[in-house]
Amino acid sequence: MKTLPVISSAAVVLFLLQVSVEGKSVCYDELGCFTTDPPFYDLPYRPLTYLPEDPSEIDTTFTLYTNSNPTTGHVISAYDKTTVESSPFDPSGPTIVIAHGYLEYGDTTWMHHTKLEFLKKKDCNVVLTNWRKGAVAGYTVSTANTQVVGAEIALLLTKMQEWASLKLADVHLIGFSLGAHIAGYAGERLNKVGRITGLDPAEPYFKDTHPIVRLDTRDATFVDIIHTDAESLASFGFGMREPIGHVDFFPNGGHIQPGCDQDVVDRVDFDDGLYEGGKYFVACNHFRATEFFNISINFDPELLKGVPCADEDTFNAGDCLECGWRYGCNYMGYHSTLNKPSSGVELVTYFLDTRPDYPYHANQYRVQLVLGDDRRAEDQPAWLYLTLEGDKDISVELQLNEELDKVKHSSTYTFMIVTKDVGDLTKAYFRWVHDPSLLKPGEWDLLKDPKLYIDQIIVDGVDDVNQYYFCGKNNEVIAEETAVFDAASSC
Structure with missing residues (x-):
């Protein structure tokens, strides 16, 4: 059973509903208009909705890293052509755009780990999205703000097509928690980015909603999902249980991750600071999706191999062992492209078990x-x-x-x-x-x-x-x- 220590009190905000609706629609210049009309208002899953805050309040920034500047980022903007033209952006390589989740910021540890793993893997462009001011509001407001951040990513990539010969087919959007739905909003506006990876997409205010409200398979040519915290809200599970991608991976059933039952002394890495270490303790299952993905980039794909199976109970009964069944096995994380479903096939679910310690392979x-x-x-x-x-x-x-x-x-x-x-x-x-x-x-x-x-x-x-x-x-x-x-x- 999970416990909720004092350090997690801020996360409780996630479940508090605001008590008013601030209007029906609002428009923000090149980003377009946003509404609280259905399906963004949806009983019982979105009983109270807010319009997103002004972009100046959210204050989203984008920082570009390449192998020529792996540690010192270059800030780029859709509103300043010179920031892109003077950057080390290379259109010959893929572009990875990463978005964080609720109560996070653009310099969070896991994002920098993802960046470094990609730069170790190949020559590429990695853009870290920082929407910290929009991510620390009440959860309902932050949920609305994801629409603006997604629109800002789409605008930046559209401008980079014009200014720097960026190819959308080479774009890989990666989002954690609320960031997964940000990636979905960005992908929905672009036709089409090559890939979106959702790292334990947030469930509150997205569960069973219309596809236009959340990340779904229409948002990219290929959408892969890792589910790690699909417990009920009553048990403080933050992640989504329902399959929403072309392929959905459910390590350890997608909810309780081995090693996440350690006490605070064993679990918290104080070298990363109390806040960073504390959040990994409070939401260990949730953040395990980021660790699985980061490990997968430069590891042997076989180490995170999942088998196709209908559900957790069938897998645990030992009835899903063969890779030859229907879809074949696939590889959680970066290498899931090695077995893309055929055209028109989606929501293929894969299951695997892991061990509690890095690198988690079992x-x-x-x-x-x-x-x-x-x-x-x-x-x-x-x-x-x-x-x-x-x-x-x-x-x-x-x-x-x-x-x-x-x-x-x-x-x-x-x-x-x-x-x-x-x-x-x-x-x-x-x-x-x-x-x-x-x-x-x-x-x-x-x-x-x-x-x-x-x-x-x-x-x-x-x-x-x-x-x-x-x-x-x-x-x-x-x-x-x-x-x-x-x-x-x-x-």
């Missing part, structure tokens, strides 16, 4: 535990554990079942687990703990050692094309003892 396995049918077998309330050993390393002991239940013999149980890379599997170590209820005397084994009878354990995975059999042949395993099984090609 080997994902399906474990099938087949219990024997020995006549002495009795059903047992049991916690089940497995350790995998390979030719590279050995895993930690992994708990298989998340809930205690009676394990029934002559049955097969399926679990999904993640480990570090241990190589080709050679051994499996199985252990179980007998856990009878004090209220159920029939489960007590006072006069004999409780046993489970293991017929076989079958292990196969997303990353490992082999299937491993660990043959028990109805061997009995006494509670609290560890049984060792050697890998075989079949049983």
Whole structure:
């Protein structure tokens, strides 16, 4: 269960609704007009709406970085041609425009990490968008301000087409949280940018709204989404649950990220300052999308491979393991372009599990535990554990079942687990703990050692094309003892 420490009090503003509507429409010169009419007013998801603030109040700025100026940015403006003409912008390379989210600013740590990873990857133009003054208003006002910021990005790119030969097909817009919808508004005005990446797009005031209100597949030739904080609003989940891109990735189900349950001392990186470190603690699941994307730029695509699956429950049941099914596997983050859906296909959902520590890659396995049918077998309330050993390393002991239940013999149980890379599997170590209820005397084994009878354990995975059999042949395993099984090609 998430807790909300004192440091997160500012984030509570996100859920406070303003109590008035400030008119129906407003126009801002070259940016055009904005309205609070439907679908921007939408019960129950947008019950109270504001018009965006004046651009002078939002005070959006754009700073360009290239490999010739990777640390000292060059400010460019749609209202001053000389700022673009005198800049190191190179139209022969791709242009990446990055937008931050609520209560953030243009010098936030994750954006600079993204910039540096792109510049390490290739010669390109990276533009950091700073709309800090518009992002620190009440959440409803900041939500409205995203429309203006999106329009300002679109205006800048339009001017750069004229002034600097920018090609829209080479443009990649990246937005985090509210910034994802900023990218959508920008893309909607341009025909068409090559790609938009939404990093855990914000859900409040965008959930189940009309596509014109939020990021959607019409906003770019290719739209990819990473969902990491799709808990309910009641649990302070900030991210969107519904698929909205051509491809949508749901690491760890898209909500609770391993490693985000650390306490404040372990989680906060004070080297980045109290504010930066504190926000990563408060919204760790939300910000994990930015970390996944940054890692993906210069890492092996296979390290963040997702399998196509209808939903989290189906994935966790081990029913989505094969890359050959319908759409094939895809790679979360930068390399998701390696498997774009065919024309007209969208909302393809991919699932994968990760580990809690950088660089987060996990080997994902399906474990099938087949219990024997020995006549002495009795059903047992049991916690089940497995350790995998390979030719590279050995895993930690992994708990298989998340809930205690009676394990029934002559049955097969399926679990999904993640480990570090241990190589080709050679051994499996199985252990179980007998856990009878004090209220159920029939489960007590006072006069004999409780046993489970293991017929076989079958292990196969997303990353490992082999299937491993660990043959028990109805061997009995006494509670609290560890049984060792050697890998075989079949049983």
